[in-house]
Amino acid sequence: MGIVEARGLSKDYYRAKTRVPVLHGVDLNVSEGEFVALMGPSGSGKSTLLNLMAGLDEATSGTLSVAGADLGSMSERARTKWRTRNIGLIFQLYNLIPVLNAVRNVELPLLLTGLGRKERRQRAELALDIVGLGDRKDHYPNELSGGQEQRVAIARALVTDPRILLADEPTGDLDRATSEEILGILALLNDKHGKTIVMVTHDAAAARRAGRRLMLESGRVVLQESSA
Amino acid sequence: MKYLPLILANIVRRNRLRNSLTILVVALAILLISLLIGIQAAFTSASEVSDAARLVTRNKVSLVFPLPLSYGAKISALPGVQTVAGGNWFQGVYMRPENFFARFAVQAERFLAMYPEYRMSAAERDAFLRDRGACAIGKSTADRFGLKVGDQIQLKGDIYPGLWDFTIRAIYTVDQDAYDDTQMFFHWEYLSERIAQDAVGFFMVQVRDPEQAGDIAKTIDALFENATAQTRTETEKAFSLSFATMMGNVQLLLMVIGAAVFLAMSMVAINTTMMSAQERTSELGIQRALGFTAGTVGALVLVESETIALLGAALGFAMTLGLESGLKSALASFAPTFHVPLWAYAMGLLIAIGIGAVSGGVPAVRAARLRPVDALHAL
Amino acid sequence: MAIPISYNLRNLSVRSASTAMMIGGVAMVVATFVMVLALADGFRRAYARTGSDRNAIVLRFGSTSELNSGLSRDQVRLVAARATGLAELAGDGSPLVSPEMLVVINHPRRDDPDQSSNLAVRGVSPLANQVRANLEIVEGRWLAPGKGELVIGKAAAARFANTRLGDTIEFAKRTWTVAGIFAAGGGAFESEIFGDAEEMLNAFGRTGFQTVTVRLQHRDDFESFKSEIAKETNLQVDVYREQEYYVQQSRALRNFILVVGVVVCSIMSVGAIAGALNTMNGAVLSRRREIGTLRALGFSRVAVLVSFLFEVLVLAAVGGVIGCTLALSVDGLQTGTMNWESFSDVSFSFHVDWVRHFGAGIAFALVMGALGGFFPALRAASANISRSLRQY
Numbered sequence: 001m002g003i004v005e006a007r008g009l010s011k012d013y014y015r016a017k018t019r020v021p022v023l024h025g026v027d028l029n030v031s032e033g034e035f036v037a038l039m040g041p042s043g044s045g046k047s048t049l050l051n052l053m054a055g056l057d058e059a060t061s062g063t064l065s066v067a068g069a070d071l072g073s074m075s076e077r078a079r080t081k082w083r084t085r086n087i088g089l090i091f092q093l094y095n096l097i098p099v100l101n102a103v104r105n106v107e108l109p110l111l112l113t114g115l116g117r118k119e120r121r122q123r124a125e126l127a128l129d130i131v132g133l134g135d136r137k138d139h140y141p142n143e144l145s146g147g148q149e150q151r152v153a154i155a156r157a158l159v160t161d162p163r164i165l166l167a168d169e170p171t172g173d174l175d176r177a178t179s180e181e182i183l184g185i186l187a188l189l190n191d192k193h194g195k196t197i198v199m200v201t202h203d204a205a206a207a208r209r210a211g212r213r214l215m216l217e218s219g220r221v222v223l224q225e226s227s228a
Numbered sequence: 229m230k231y232l233p234l235i236l237a238n239i240v241r242r243n244r245l246r247n248s249l250t251i252l253v254v255a256l257a258i259l260l261i262s263l264l265i266g267i268q269a270a271f272t273s274a275s276e277v278s279d280a281a282r283l284v285t286r287n288k289v290s291l292v293f294p295l296p297l298s299y300g301a302k303i304s305a306l307p308g309v310q311t312v313a314g315g316n317w318f319q320g321v322y323m324r325p326e327n328f329f330a331r332f333a334v335q336a337e338r339f340l341a342m343y344p345e346y347r348m349s350a351a352e353r354d355a356f357l358r359d360r361g362a363c364a365i366g367k368s369t370a371d372r373f374g375l376k377v378g379d380q381i382q383l384k385g386d387i388y389p390g391l392w393d394f395t396i397r398a399i400y401t402v403d404q405d406a407y408d409d410t411q412m413f414f415h416w417e418y419l420s421e422r423i424a425q426d427a428v429g430f431f432m433v434q435v436r437d438p439e440q441a442g443d444i445a446k447t448i449d450a451l452f453e454n455a456t457a458q459t460r461t462e463t464e465k466a467f468s469l470s471f472a473t474m475m476g477n478v479q480l481l482l483m484v485i486g487a488a489v490f491l492a493m494s495m496v497a498i499n500t501t502m503m504s505a506q507e508r509t510s511e512l513g514i515q516r517a518l519g520f521t522a523g524t525v526g527a528l529v530l531v532e533s534e535t536i537a538l539l540g541a542a543l544g545f546a547m548t549l550g551l552e553s554g555l556k557s558a559l560a561s562f563a564p565t566f567h568v569p570l571w572a573y574a575m576g577l578l579i580a581i582g583i584g585a586v587s588g589g590v591p592a593v594r595a596a597r598l599r600p601v602d603a604l605h606a607l
Numbered sequence: 608m609a610i611p612i613s614y615n616l617r618n619l620s621v622r623s624a625s626t627a628m629m630i631g632g633v634a635m636v637v638a639t640f641v642m643v644l645a646l647a648d649g650f651r652r653a654y655a656r657t658g659s660d661r662n663a664i665v666l667r668f669g670s671t672s673e674l675n676s677g678l679s680r681d682q683v684r685l686v687a688a689r690a691t692g693l694a695e696l697a698g699d700g701s702p703l704v705s706p707e708m709l710v711v712i713n714h715p716r717r718d719d720p721d722q723s724s725n726l727a728v729r730g731v732s733p734l735a736n737q738v739r740a741n742l743e744i745v746e747g748r749w750l751a752p753g754k755g756e757l758v759i760g761k762a763a764a765a766r767f768a769n770t771r772l773g774d775t776i777e778f779a780k781r782t783w784t785v786a787g788i789f790a791a792g793g794g795a796f797e798s799e800i801f802g803d804a805e806e807m808l809n810a811f812g813r814t815g816f817q818t819v820t821v822r823l824q825h826r827d828d829f830e831s832f833k834s835e836i837a838k839e840t841n842l843q844v845d846v847y848r849e850q851e852y853y854v855q856q857s858r859a860l861r862n863f864i865l866v867v868g869v870v871v872c873s874i875m876s877v878g879a880i881a882g883a884l885n886t887m888n889g890a891v892l893s894r895r896r897e898i899g900t901l902r903a904l905g906f907s908r909v910a911v912l913v914s915f916l917f918e919v920l921v922l923a924a925v926g927g928v929i930g931c932t933l934a935l936s937v938d939g940l941q942t943g944t945m946n947w948e949s950f951s952d953v954s955f956s957f958h959v960d961w962v963r964h965f966g967a968g969i970a971f972a973l974v975m976g977a978l979g980g981f982f983p984a985l986r987a988a989s990a991n992i993s994r995s996l997r998q999y
Contacts, residue, residue, distance in 0.1 A: 056517060056601040077521060084519030095514045097234075099241035104233060109518045111230050120230075140241075156518075246888060249881040256874050267867070289778060290713040290725060292674065292950065293811075325671065325859075387675040389667070456812075460713070471945075473722050481646070481942075485639060485871055492635030492875055496882035499628035503889040562863055 003164060003196050004030035004053060009062035010219075011048050022048045024219040025062065032163075035190040035197045037210035044216040046200045047168055053198060054087050054166050055079035067163045084112050088157030088195075092169035094149040096141040096156075103128060103137040106155045113160065127155035131185055147178035154185055158195075165189065167199040171206050183209045231524075235532050239539075243504065247536060250500040254540025254583055255547060257493035258576040262548040263555065264482045264489075265572040270563035271479070273406035275468035280438035281310075282342065283445050284467040285431040288458040291317070294427030295457050297420075300335075302451060303433055308444050310436050313338035314416060314428035320383035320392065322373075328561035329369045331383065331412040333419040336364075342434045345407050352377060352398035360418050362397035366409035370399045372560055388423055405567035410560055433461070490579060497540075498587040501533045505591030509598065516600035526596030533588025534581065541580035545573060615918040625886050630926040632882040633972050636875045637930025641968040642937055643868030645957040647861050648964070653955035654857035657794035658849030659740060661695075661826045665819040665836070668843040672856065672948050673709045676817045678844070685842055686819045689835040695822045697734055703822035705732035708804050710811060711951045712778050715768040726767055727799040727951035728778070730807030730816075738822045739791060747772045747787030752803040756786040760797035762954035764788050766943055770800075779810035795853060798943070798953045820849060856948045876975055879926075883979025887919050891987040898987050908988040915984035916977070923976025927969040934968070935959055 006028040013020045022045045030036050038046040051057040052064055055071050064071045067086040071079060096105045106124040115123070128134050131151040141149055150170060157165055167186065171179035187209050189195045199210060207213050208227070215223035239247050285303065287293035297314060304312045315334035322329070337357055340346065348356075348364065355377075356362045365375065375381065375396055383392045394414055402409045420426055435444050445461040452459045462470075505512070515525050552568055559566045658664070665686050670676035678686075683706040694702035708730035713723045733752045736742045750756040757776065764770040774785045783802065791797045804816065823832060833846045847855075891898070898911060938959040946953045959965075 051601050054517070057599075080516070080519055080521050083517075089517050091514075095510065097237075097511055097514070099237040100234065104237070108234070108515070111234075112519050112524075117230065243888075246885050249885055253878040253881050256878050260871060260874050264871075288713075289811075290711045292711045319671075319675070321671065384669070386669065386671040389669060470723065473724070484642075488635050488639045489871070489875055492632045492639075493878050495628045495631040495635070496878055496885065499625050499632070499882060500885050502628070503625055503885065507889070507893065 002029040003032045003034075003067055004028060004198070005063075005065045006049075006052075007063045009049070009052065009064055010060045011045070011052065011057070012060045022219050023052075023059075026216075026219070026221055028214070028221065030196060030198060032196055033190070033194050034212060035187070035210045036199070037207035037213045038198065038200045038216060039202060039204075039207050039213055040216035041202070045219040046216050049216070050166050050168055050198065050200050053164075054089055055083050084109060084160060086163050088160065088162040088165040090150070090153055090157050090165060090167035090170045092172040094141070094146075094153040096149055096152055098141050101138050101140050102133060102144070102152045102155075105141070105152055106159050109156060109160050123159055124155070127159040128152070130158065130189075131155045145178075146174050147181055150174065150178075150182050151185065154182070154189075158189065162195075164196045164198065167197065169200055169202070171201065171203060176205075179203070179206060231528055231531070235528060235535060238532050239535060246500055246504065250497055250536050251540040251543060253493050253496045254537050254580055255543035257489055257583070258541050258544025258580060259547045259551070260489045261486050261579060262544070262568045262572045262576055263551075264486050265575065266552070266555075266566055266568040267559070267563055268479055268482050269569050269572075270559075270566040271472045272469070273565045273567075274408065275465045275472065277345075277404060277406040278464035278468055279434075280441060280463065280465070281435050282464040283433040283435065283441055283448070283461050284464055285433055285448055285459050285461040286429065288449075288460040291429065293457070294425075294429055295431065295459065297426040297428050299452065299457075299459070300428065300431055303431060303448055306444065306447055306451070308435050308437060308440050309433060311338050311342050311434040313342055313432045314430070315339065315432065316416065316419060316427075316429040317387070318383070318385070318414075318419065319387050320385050322381065322383055326561065327373070329366075329372075329410045329412060329564070330408070331414075333416040334413050335416045336413065339413065339432065342432055345402055345404070346400040346409075347402065348398045348400045356397035359395060359397055360415050361393065361395055363394040363412055363414035364398035364400055365396055365412045367399055367401045368410045368557070368560060368564070369412065370396075372410075372557055375399075388419065390422075392422075405569075406565050408564045410564040432464075490583075494583050494586055497533075497537065497583050498590065501529075501536075501587040502591050505529055505595055512595045512598055513600050513602070516598060522596040522598075525598070526592040529595045530585070530588040530592040533591070534584035537580045537584030537587070540583075541577055544576060544580075548573075548576075612917070615914060615921070625889060626922060629882050629886040629922055630929065632879045633923050633926025633975055634929035634933060636872065636879045636975065637927050637968045637972050638933035639875060640868070640872045640971055641931055641934035641959065641964050642957065643864065643872065644964045644967060645934065645937060645959045646942075647864045647868065648960060649955045649958035650857055650861050650864065651854065652958055653793060653795050653953065654853040655794075655850060656741070656792045657796055657853040658851070659822075660829075660848050660850045661740070661823050662738065662849035663821045663823060663829055663832050663846055664849045664852050665821070665844050665846050666817070668845055670845070672950075673818050674711065674950055677815050678706070678817060678819060679815045682842060682844065683816055683819055685839055686821075686836065686844065689839060690821045690832060693821075693823055693828045693832045693835070695737075695824050697737055701734065703734055703738045705735040705738045705820045706804060706816040707731050707735070707818050707820060708807055708811070708813060708816050709818070710807075711949075714776075714778075717766055717768045717770075720768050724766070725945060725951040726763060727949060728807070729796075729799050729801050730804035731801050732804055735801065735820075736789075738820055739796065740822070741792040741794070742796070743790045744787045745790050747785070749789075750786050750801065750803060753806060754803075755781065755783050755806065757783045757800050757802045758787040758789050759785055759801075760799050761788050761790050762797040762941070762943070763800055763952075765941070766798075766952060766954060779807070781810055793956075795857075795946075795949075795953050795955075798951070857946065859948060860944070860946055872971075876971070879975045880979040883919060883923065883976055884983065886922075887915065887980045887983035888986070890918070891915065891983045894987075895990060898990055902990075912984050912988035915987050916980055919976045919980025919984070920973055923972045923980075924969060926976075927972025930972065931965045931968045934964070 006026055009026040011023040040046045052059055053066055069082050103124050106127050107120050110120040128137050131154050133151050171182055190197050201207055212226045214221050287295050300312045300314050313335045315332050318331040318333050356364050377396055379396045381394050385392055435441050448461040449459050512525055548568055556566050666676040687704045690704055694704055710728050711725045712728050714726040715723045736749050750758050759770045769776050772785055776783050836846050937957040940957045943952055943954040
């Protein structure tokens with residue numbers, strides 16, 4: 001049984017009372033420990049699919065089970081609680097809290113757990129070490145480069161030790177070399193730490209780092225390929 | 229309080245100018261309201277600290293009309309009466325009309341015995357009582373004009389024309405803000421000799437048992453029912469209160485101003501918090517995406533605005549304390565017992581909490597209602 | 608080239624909540640400000656309308672108020688003699704000279720008869736209604752001398768018990784009947800009771816008067832009258848124009864109202880300026896990209912500065928107008944207090960002056976807006992174009 005299982009997943013948005021279908025019956029399986037890239041042109045529904053997996057949004061029809069939870073049957077509150085434990089989110093624009101320094105940004109999700117102050121701090125520092133930013137922990141977001149900010153964001157996604165990392169265009173705002181660093185970190189987390197990763201990207205080079213690539217178009221999975 | 233660093237970081241690091249301005253605005257609101265309460269309290273403070281055992285007897289027609297001195301002895305002879313001291317409102321002008329403070333001619337020895345709250349050293353008291361041309365003044369007035377014991381002061385009489393010279397023999401102090409320490413007392417005999425009249429403006433009557441004060445007041449008025457000058461006797465409290473009520477709608481006016489201040493300042497504070505929360509919509513969305521519940525995100529916004537409001541209150545209290553003595557001397561002529569009572573601070577605290585709640589409430593609810601997916605779209 | 612005004616107006620409606628709050632803040636301050644002006648002005652007007660500049664009032668030398676003045680019958684006779692030829696004549700040829708006596712009685716109030724306030728009682732000459740040309744009987748008739756009659760100012764009638772036409776009042780050990788109610792152009796006399804001076808002297812056991820008021824033939828006769836009086840070196844009196852004298856009597860309380868008002872309004876205005884600053888700063892911050900775009904399209908820094916200043920001034924002006932409108936609600940509202948100078952109750956009404964007060968209120972609003980909006984506008988104008996464009 002996969003860690004992500006989607007069956008006939010559909011999602012419609014309503015814009016000025018007109019139904020705008022975004023996903024049409026997507027079937028998807030992701031096994032524990034996989035690194036999957038979701039690709040496709042703008043508007044193909046890849047970000048929507050990712051938001052559904054994160055429990056940020058609800059599907060219109062179909063079933064979706066992530067990390068053993070049937071998301072369709074859960075309340076918003078239950079999903080929030082579930083997300084804290086199981087999902088790490090990484091965004092294109094990092095989305096760090098500008099008024100907090102690196103280590104406090106990373107520590108943020110741990111505030112929702114019962115951990116004590118000392119342990120929270122230790123874990124946050126460990127997560128920063130993993131992404132190679134142990135020496136920048138007191139810096140504020142505006143004192144960091146884009147790549148460094150994204151590494152802090154990855155550390156923040158990592159710090160709760162979630163089973164799945166969901167990344168939405170993590171290299172979308174970075175140059176080639178920095179992108180490679182970030183992808184390297186993701187690959188390492190996948191390889192060495194066994195994290196399941198689902199990454200939305202429109203960059204073919206980035207997608208090649210994943211073990212499997214899914215191509216979405218107009219809300220349907222149109223192509224799948226696996227690396228050798 | 230593991231969220232404290234987040235709240236503090238939001239206040240200290242984010243838009244410092246805006247948060248400082250909001251703190252300042254709340255502080256000013258608290259300052260204004262405390263001062264308004266202080267002025268308002270000054271009008272009624274005399275009645276609050278009045279002694280239930282003291283009565284005031286005056287001419288029934290109004291204070292402008294005198295009573296014969298002989299009434300004093302007759303009142304003293306009534307059962308239950310301990311001491312009677314006659315006195316006159318002298319008014320006069322000290323150098324310039326703006327230098328106003330209350331000036332009374334009193335039968336000094338008995339008057340001082342009745343007013344232990346006006347404290348002076350035994351030596352000064354004796355010196356004052358021995359010297360007919362002497363006067364005693366309150367410490368605030370002494371400080372205001374740089375006067376000390378032994379100085380001469382000259383008043384220009386208006387009710388009692390002419391120039392009047394006095395030697396300051398005593399300076400009295402008070403141990404409660406509500407007691408008036410701006411007044412001047414001198415010997416009634418000095419006045420009556422010079423104007424060659426035995427007319428008294430009022431008698432202060434001290435009774436042995438405060439419980440009997442009301443009955444004794446009626447007895448006094450009955451005593452002079454058929455005399456040339458009829459009397460009206462009331463407790464010191466009622467007498468002071470009648471002055472406060474004569475001021476009319478001043479209190480209502482102060483309250484209206486206070487409400488306007490509160491409204492204006494709340495709007496500024498609400499505006500700030502709302503803008504701050506709105507600018508942060510995406511960040512609040514991230515917090516939700518990270519797993520913060522709607523309640524927690526809303527509560528954090530609320531606590532932040534409360535913290536700002538309370539910082540404002542603290543600053544407002546500091547400003548009030550700092551300005552109070554300066555204002556006391558500025559208002560010395562008009563509201564001699566001006567001081568900010570303790571309950572004004574309690575009120576200020578409540579108002580700050582109110583401003584915090586109102587200004588944080590709307591954005592907090594909004595933040596809580598935020599759907600993380602929309603908030604992320606707002607990027 | 609200037610940025611179109613519709614750009615600002617659209618922005619105002621988009622940021623509606625914040626805009627409304629800023630306008631509200633300015634409106635509250637302006638409302639308070641105008642109310643204070645209206646109160647001080649109403650008080651001043653009550654006294655300015657009390658006297659006439661064709662009347663002269665004579666008091667004992669050095670007295671600070673009518674109450675502590677005192678003139679003997681001899682002094683009154685001398686003053687009347689010196690007024691001959693200058694004083695206006697009544698129909699029967701007697702000069703319009705009114706020797707008067709003023710006392711204060713403690714009288715129950717209409718709103719709460721258990722409470723009493725100080726009511727001014729003036730004993731006047733039977734000609735006093737001609738000496739005070741603006742005195743007008745609105746109910747009943749003028750008093751007949753020697754019959755124990757009173758005429759009551761309409762403000763006093765509104766505030767004190769037993770003061771309606773036909774009522775009887777007891778004071779000074781006799782009963783008086785209310786023969787008429789009078790108006791006096793809104794002046795402080797309306798807060799007084801008039802009776803026959805000779806009767807009142809008798810009743811209160813007095814021998815002398817307090818003041819003499821003379822109706823002159825012409826306002827310019829005042830100086831001649833004053834020098835006539837000065838010739839009488841033993842007279843020991845002060846002479847004032849009646850109107851100036853009463854304005855002087857209201858100065859202390861009026862200054863107090865103004866001082867308290869100015870302090871309150873300046874503290875409040877700091878708050879409103881902070882509010883404007885916050886709002887405009889927020890507007891500038893959230894519109895950084897738009898500003899960058901405008902600049903990139905070729906609008907100058909000055910155009911951006913002017914545009915933002917215009918926006919904040921419009922907001923402030925709207926707040927000012929709302930504030931003035933709010934303040935208008937107290938226009939004409941009657942209130943009263945004790946004037947310490949006369950030791951008696953005086954009624955007056957808030958008076959909102961459309962030109963002066965509204966002008967001052969709106970100017971105040973614009974100053975607050977400009978102070979609060981200038982730096983944010985400057986910030987908008989001086990922003991770096993390319994960096995603004997990159998902002999998200």
